[in-house]
Amino acid sequence: MKPILEVKNMTMDFGGLRAIDSLDLYINKGEIVALIGPNGAGKTTFFNCITGIYTPTSGDVLINPQGKQERINGLKTNIVTRKGLARTFQNIRLFTSMTVLENVMVGCHAVTHTGVMGAIFRGKSTLAEEKFIVEKSYEILKKIGLEKYVDELAVNLPYGAQRLLEIARAMATDPFLLLLDEPAAGMNPQETAELDELILKIRDNEGISILLIEHDMKLVMSLSERIYVVDYGKKIGEGVPEEIRNNPVVIKAYLGEEIDA
């Protein structure tokens, strides 16, 4: 079985700056994989290239959720979402003046037939779908542990809960692969421990594979089955947590930073 995501020889240039340099990466079905590296290494750019925000300068992005490999470079973000790749952002991007439930509903609408406009100009045909979406959104909030906030405005949620709401909204698009960009950023140790459990649950119970960018090495080492390390856009290490922890090139790139979590 081919990997569900395969990136071959990806390069991304911004003018004279090579943000990603000939990068290869794959994720098998059901894996939790981390992408780590110092600030400015190109990690978010890599996510942006996979999810259609940027078209890579060269290379291939191939997905294979159901036994048929397909190239997705250059597809628009909404199409990539419909194909089953969902992401969260480093800086929280919620609809702050909407309720928690409505935020998740927006995720559902991103992949339904009627879409957001259909939900606004409700015809009879959209009402059944709308009911389904409310129920589905509520179920997702229960799985994430946010149901107690269902009618709360997103802006009023504690910080850690806002981060989880982003994950809930991403899950509403029925992804086969979830791309999480620094999900633990700004979380306290207890929130991070809960996030650790939640990510495992999403993989185990929902069968969603995970690609994770994260600076919290304890979380990375505990969650990931495999880790890729990038620096200046280039892959400098790849392996299971134990290999990464003992890789001298990785240790050097992280000099002064905590790696032995």
Ligand SMILES: Nc1ncnc2c1ncn2[C@@H]1O[C@H](COP(=O)(O)OP(=O)(O)OP(=O)(O)O)[C@@H](O)[C@H]1O
């Ligand atoms: N739109 C853009 N135009 C020009 N340069 C960019 C653009 N986006 C990113 N870069 C540059 O590409 C490089 C990689 O940035 P990127 O944000 O991908 O790094 P990162 O590994 O995600 O960093 P961090 O851990 O700090 O989030 C940086 O030098 C950044 O300044």
